Every structure is written in structure tokens, then in C-alpha cells.
Ligand SMILES: NC(=O)N[C@@H](O)C(=O)O
């Protein structure tokens with residue numbers, strides 16, 4: 001089953017987490033004497049037990065097309081948020097959990113994230129590791145810092161492996 005490239009919207013991404021974006025529909029209010037607009041509480045940082053939230057920067061290398069998707073991962077103990085820092089789009093691949101506590105690959109989704117959109121993967125959301133595009137790109141990352149295992153990986157069988165072709169994005173560029 002080939003990928004269908006979807007625009008990243010709050011509604012479409014809701015089963016997987018939140019979209020982090022300063023949009024008209026986001027809840028915002030003026031602070032700092034009216035000099036700043038706060039786009040408030042756009043996503044929930046989830047951590048377990050004694051763990052804490054941490055802020056990191058991921059410097060992702062641009063993926064070469066065709067991009068081969070041969071695994072997904074999830075973080076059962078905490079959320080993970082990515083916010084692009086350098087004005088470039090990126091790709092988001094997610095899937096709902098399925099039987100045997102594995103991703104349901106028949107429901108795998110591919111989203112095109114603009115440079116103005118971040119994503120926050122809810123705890124346990126199956127997702128592909130960072131898929132930067134065009135050039136090496138920095139992302140601000142907020143996720144769980146703590147002890148213990150927090151990264152389940154699921155590797156696809158040969159038959160399940162999927163590819164993302166560049167022409168898919170050509171159709172999508174208008175989404176920016
Ligand atoms: N492993 C790691 O910290 N990165 C992944 O979780 C990812 O989603 O990119």
C-alpha cells in the first residue's frame with residue numbers, strides 16, 4: 001500500500017498527539033504589557049514517575065529520496081516534541097498501535113510538516129525517527145529524561161517496507 005501524503009493538521013494528527021503552531025485557531029493572549037502574544041499550552045509534556053522533561057536539539061541530516069521506511073519506534077514512558085528551528089519542512093510518519101502491541105501498518109500515516117509546525121508525539125505513539133528534508137536541520141526537542149527503557153522499536157518485514165518517493169512532495173509543495 002503506497003503512502004498518501006497528508007497536510008499536518010490538528011484534527012488529522014489528534015490520534016497521535018498535538019501540532020505545535022502559532023495559528024489563528026490556537027488559544028493565545030497578550031502578555032508582557034502587550035508586547036508578546038502567548039500561544040498557550042499547545043501540547044502536553046508527558047513523563048513518568050521520577051523522570052523529568054528535558055530540552056535538546058536534534059541536528060537531523062537531510063534524508064535522500066526515495067526514503068525507505070523500515071521501522072517505527074515509540075516512547076512508552078513519555079512524550080516527544082519536535083519544533084523545526086531553521087525554516088525547512090520535514091516528514092512525519094506515525095501509526096496506531098495494533099495487534100500484539102505492534103504498530104498497525106495498514107493504518108500508517110505520512111504527514112508533511114511545514115517549517116512553522118512542530119509535533120508532539122503522545123507517550124506510546126508509534127513514529128519514525130526524525131525525517132529532515134532539504135538540508136541538515138536543527139529541531140528543538142522536548143522529551144523525557146530519566147532512567148529505564150523508553151524506546152520500543154518495531155522493524156518491518158521485507159514485505160512491509162515502504163518508500164517515500166520525491167514526486168509525492170512535488171504534489172504537496174502547494175501545502176506550505
Ligand atoms: N532516539 C531518539 O532520541 N530520537 C527518536 O526518538 C526520534 O523520534 O527521532
Ligand code: NI
Pocket residue numbers: 073075080127128129
Ligand atoms: Ni522518537
